[in-house]
Amino acid sequence: MSQAEPTHRKNKVGDTDATVRFSGVQRTYYLGEPVHALDEVSLSLPEGSFTAVMGPSGSGKSTLMNMVGCLDTPDDGTVTVNGQDVGALSDGKRARLRGSELGFIFQQFNLLPRLTAAENVTLPMVFQNVVGESRRDRAKTLLARVGLGDRLDHTPPELSGGQRQRVAIARALVNEPSVILADEPTGNLDTETGSEIMELFAELHDDGSTILMVTHERHIAEHADRIIHLVDGQIEEIEHVTENPPVQGSETA
Amino acid sequence: MKIAESFRISWRSITGHKLRSTLTTLGIILGIGAVIVFMVLGGGFEKDIIGEFEGEESTSIQVITTTESNFGQGTAQNKIYTEHDMEAIGEIDGVDWVAPDGSLQVVQLSHQGKTVTGGGAGSTFSVTATNPDRFRADLFEMTAGEPFEKGAMDQAVVNENFVKLYDGDVSVGDEVELDFRNKPSQTVTVTGIVNDDTGNGIPPRVHVDLQHYETTVQTPRGAEERAFSYLLVNAESLDQVDQVKKDIQGYFDGDSDARALKGDEQTIEAQTTEDAIEQFQQIVDQIAILLGGIAGISLIVGSIGIANIMIVSVTERTREIGIMKAVGARKRDIIQLFLVESIILGAVGAALGVITGLGIGYIGISVAGWPMAYPTTWILIAVAVGIFVGVLSGSYPAYRAARVDPIEALRRE
Ligand SMILES: Nc1ncnc2c1ncn2[C@@H]1O[C@H](COP(=O)(O)OP(=O)(O)OP(=O)(O)O)[C@@H](O)[C@H]1O
Ligand SMILES: [Mg+2]
Numbered sequence: 001m002s003q004a005e006p007t008h009r010k011n012k013v014g015d016t017d018a019t020v021r022f023s024g025v026q027r028t029y030y031l032g033e034p035v036h037a038l039d040e041v042s043l044s045l046p047e048g049s050f051t052a053v054m055g056p057s058g059s060g061k062s063t064l065m066n067m068v069g070c071l072d073t074p075d076d077g078t079v080t081v082n083g084q085d086v087g088a089l090s091d092g093k094r095a096r097l098r099g100s101e102l103g104f105i106f107q108q109f110n111l112l113p114r115l116t117a118a119e120n121v122t123l124p125m126v127f128q129n130v131v132g133e134s135r136r137d138r139a140k141t142l143l144a145r146v147g148l149g150d151r152l153d154h155t156p157p158e159l160s161g162g163q164r165q166r167v168a169i170a171r172a173l174v175n176e177p178s179v180i181l182a183d184e185p186t187g188n189l190d191t192e193t194g195s196e197i198m199e200l201f202a203e204l205h206d207d208g209s210t211i212l213m214v215t216h217e218r219h220i221a222e223h224a225d226r227i228i229h230l231v232d233g234q235i236e237e238i239e240h241v242t243e244n245p246p247v248q249g250s251e252t253a
Numbered sequence: 254m255k256i257a258e259s260f261r262i263s264w265r266s267i268t269g270h271k272l273r274s275t276l277t278t279l280g281i282i283l284g285i286g287a288v289i290v291f292m293v294l295g296g297g298f299e300k301d302i303i304g305e306f307e308g309e310e311s312t313s314i315q316v317i318t319t320t321e322s323n324f325g326q327g328t329a330q331n332k333i334y335t336e337h338d339m340e341a342i343g344e345i346d347g348v349d350w351v352a353p354d355g356s357l358q359v360v361q362l363s364h365q366g367k368t369v370t371g372g373g374a375g376s377t378f379s380v381t382a383t384n385p386d387r388f389r390a391d392l393f394e395m396t397a398g399e400p401f402e403k404g405a406m407d408q409a410v411v412n413e414n415f416v417k418l419y420d421g422d423v424s425v426g427d428e429v430e431l432d433f434r435n436k437p438s439q440t441v442t443v444t445g446i447v448n449d450d451t452g453n454g455i456p457p458r459v460h461v462d463l464q465h466y467e468t469t470v471q472t473p474r475g476a477e478e479r480a481f482s483y484l485l486v487n488a489e490s491l492d493q494v495d496q497v498k499k500d501i502q503g504y505f506d507g508d509s510d511a512r513a514l515k516g517d518e519q520t521i522e523a524q525t526t527e528d529a530i531e532q533f534q535q536i537v538d539q540i541a542i543l544l545g546g547i548a549g550i551s552l553i554v555g556s557i558g559i560a561n562i563m564i565v566s567v568t569e570r571t572r573e574i575g576i577m578k579a580v581g582a583r584k585r586d587i588i589q590l591f592l593v594e595s596i597i598l599g600a601v602g603a604a605l606g607v608i609t610g611l612g613i614g615y616i617g618i619s620v621a622g623w624p625m626a627y628p629t630t631w632i633l634i635a636v637a638v639g640i641f642v643g644v645l646s647g648s649y650p651a652y653r654a655a656r657v658d659p660i661e662a663l664r665r666e
Binding site: 062066069071072091092095096098099100104106110111112113114115123124126127128129131171175 | 254255258262265266269572573575576577578579580581582583584585586659660663664
């Protein structure tokens with residue numbers, strides 16, 4: 001469990017090549033007592049980095065993801081994605097940024113049940129007005145990459161949980177996003193399937209993708225370069241992982 | 254998002270719920286179907302009747318009595334046109350002849366031993382006493398034989414429906430026995446067969462000489478004279494028809510027996526064939542307006558149905574909306590998706606309504622034996638209305654869909 005060497009370093013703000021940057025981000029919910037979902041959070045995600053977020057339930061992990069994902073905007077402080085101040089963008093521009101620069105992977109997969117695997121994968125292209133036959137080719141390439149080259153025309157109900165998550169990963173990659181966001185991607189999968197999915201994440205990381213992933217499980221988090229520990233909306237520590245665990249059942253990594 | 258893309262995705266969600274989509278569009282299908290059925294039937298009926306006259310200008314002028322009541326316009330059968338009036342009209346410049354319609358009541362007809370009992374008003378046949386000039390009207394065509402001789406009590410002209418009544422077994426020279434209700438029966442010889450079918454509902458009819466007619470009224474001048482409920486006047490030429498009509502109208506509006514005898518709410522009208530067609534057209538138009546109202550109500554019901562289903566659908570698909578927003582859908586993309594969906598429902602409903610309407614209308618027309626009419630304008634209006642209903646009923650649900658908060662939507666279990 002503790003083969004990673006914890007390096008108790010505070011996050012440094014100001015990396016010039018950071019894809020995502022938070023500075024003094026505040027998000028408060030008022031339901032009687034104010035709840036600080038995020039409290040003065042500053043961090044940055046360098047290009048090509050793989051960051052895991054851990055913390056107890058209610059510590060603000062999903063809120064953080066929603067901020068990076070341009071689904072939410074800070075009450076105070078700034079969030080920049082690819083140099084653009086998310087809070088200053090119009091609703092439509094934020095949607096555009098979301099479609100082109102971010103790829104979401106969820107615990108519940110969140111595929112459209114009536115669309116085929118290929119159509120689900122290319123859905124983000126539809127909203128970016130990418131047309132033509134190239135779309136089908138793109139879906140084919142990506143589904144082959146996640147090991148589903150023979151399931152193009154299956155709908156989600158015809159696929160297993162692991163296969164659905166692979167479709168979701170292919171969908172997250174389709175517009176070549178700057179950041180891939182994953183909120184407990186293995187949360188609904190058994191250990192073995194979860195490991196296969198983490199293997200895919202490792203491949204994406206090797207290929208240079210920037211990844212931000214929330215997880216409850218330490219061994220999943222250890223696939224990342226570093227682990228951000230959130231408690232009560234604040235960064236408690238940023239742990240640097242020195243040695244990634246071998247992927248279960250496969251030694252090819 | 255490209256419109257074609259939203260069609261593809263919306264179509265998928267419509268066909269994903271076939272039963273629900275069908276039930277949703279039912280209101281529209283029925284509303285538009287009803288209008289089209291009527292338009293086909295009305296159009297066929299109109300063609301059938303107007304087709305008879307079309308292109309043929311007529312020198313005939315009919316004098317009828319109309320009644321204005323709460324239920325619209327009707328034709329009255331009061332016997333107000335006296336012999337004195339007939340003579341006066343006969344003297345108008347340009348009038349060729351005047352023929353009245355004197356209805357006689359005949360209880361039974363016998364022909365070659367086969368007796369038929371009347372079934373009309375008062376269980377009688379319509380036997381018309383007139384003068385033979387009547388058969389010179391261009392509205393009628395003698396298909397066999399010739400008119401009876403003026404004043405010949407024992408001669409008659411029968412119409413084609415009468416021949417049909419005897420399964421075609423009636424020819425010129427045959428004898429027919431007329432069993433009158435209130436005088437001794439009379440045997441007449443058929444001198445000719447006339448086609449008097451100026452539309453629908455002409456019963457089997459026997460025309461006999463005016464001498465048979467005995468109904469009299471007390472005229473305002475104190476005399477006892479025969480009187481009729483209808484006059485057929487013929488102008489000498491087409492050029493004179495309009496002037497003759499005006500003069501006849503002028504006579505009746507002036508010092509005529511008919512004006513004194515008619516009821517207060519009744520109007521005497523001299524009508525050319527053109528006038529009659531126009532009046533008929535007006536009735537058809539009025540029914541069309543009435544039907545338009547009924548269709549409007551059913552379309553309102555239909556659009557409420559679509560709106561209702563769309564709102565349910567937005568609630569049900571909140572998560573899907575969240576997913577689409579997470580992968581880059583803008584508000585306007587979501588609006589577009591839901592509007593396209595309701596427009597498809599409206600337009601497909603309208604198209605199915607048109608098809609159903611044409612189908613049922615065609616069956617109706619075949620049964621009635623009228624020509625088929627394709628109400629092109631109404632078909633276009635129906636489709637336009639379908640699209641309009643789609644936009645109208647989809648707007649609010651689409652607006653609601655666009656406002657879905659993706660964070661909330663995705664957090665749902
Ligand atoms: N819409 C909301 N209204 C009110 N409070 C909210 C809302 N969303 C989140 N919160 C609160 O903000 C805090 C952080 O929530 P968040 O969902 O980010 O937690 P989390 O770390 O993802 O938890 P979990 O591990 O259970 O998913 C919680 O205390 C939560 O109750
Ligand atoms: Mg969470």
